[in-house]
Amino acid sequence: MPVRVEDIAIAVAPIGSETTAQAALGLFLSDPSLFALPVIVNGATLGQVTRARLTEALAGPNGRDIHAARSVASFITPHPVMADIGTTVALIAKLAADGETSALTDGVVVLEDGRYSGLISPSAILSAVAQENALRARAMKASGQRLQQAQAKALDVARDKATFLAFLSHEIRTPLTGILGVADILQDSVSGAEPRRLARTISESGNHLDRL
Helix, strand or coil: CCCEHHHHCECCCCEECCCEHHHHHHHHHHCCCCCEEEEEECCEEEEEEEHHHHHHHHHCCCHHHHHCCCEHHHHCCCCCCEEECCCEHHHHHHHHHCCCCCHHHHCEEEEECCEEEEEECHHHHHHHHHHHHHHHHHHHHHHHHHHHHHHHHHHHHHHHHHHHHHHHHHHHHHHHHHHHHHHHHHHHHCCCHHHHHHHHHHHHHHHHHHHC
16 A cells, blocks of 8 residues: 555644744744744745755844745745645655655645645655665565465476376376287287278277377
């Protein structure tokens, strides 16, 4: 069963677009595990502000003087990655690995019916993909072992069949050789058309069996 975005999303309380950068930074400082904050305006999800992006802006020369009072909307991740419930994490990771999204650096905003549902961190994506790959590798190994067992069983069956046929062939040929020998003698020794025809029938039928 593939991992989907809703399986690893975490509930992070959203903030409004009017929230100041200073206030958002305070939220980050109060929770070291917080990697991003979803930004919402009038119920619609604008995107997210990441800890790294906001910290970088405020930590620069005169950063707090310049940016502290600004709205967090100014620091929203460009082209935020948003995924609807049901999207597989493998697809998210592939698009990010191909350079098409920033999911592996900024995370993902999860939506349900177009509304904010949760956030996924880059580390959670990588962890989910790693676990999925490990499960797939174990499944492939188990399949390989089952295939080897099936092949070994098939070889055993083929070997038993060959042994049986060789034994059967030997056991049939031994008396058949005697029958053919007697039939040949009868053809040479009996008199009369009918006895010779019968002896010939025995010989022909025996030779047919021998060929089989």
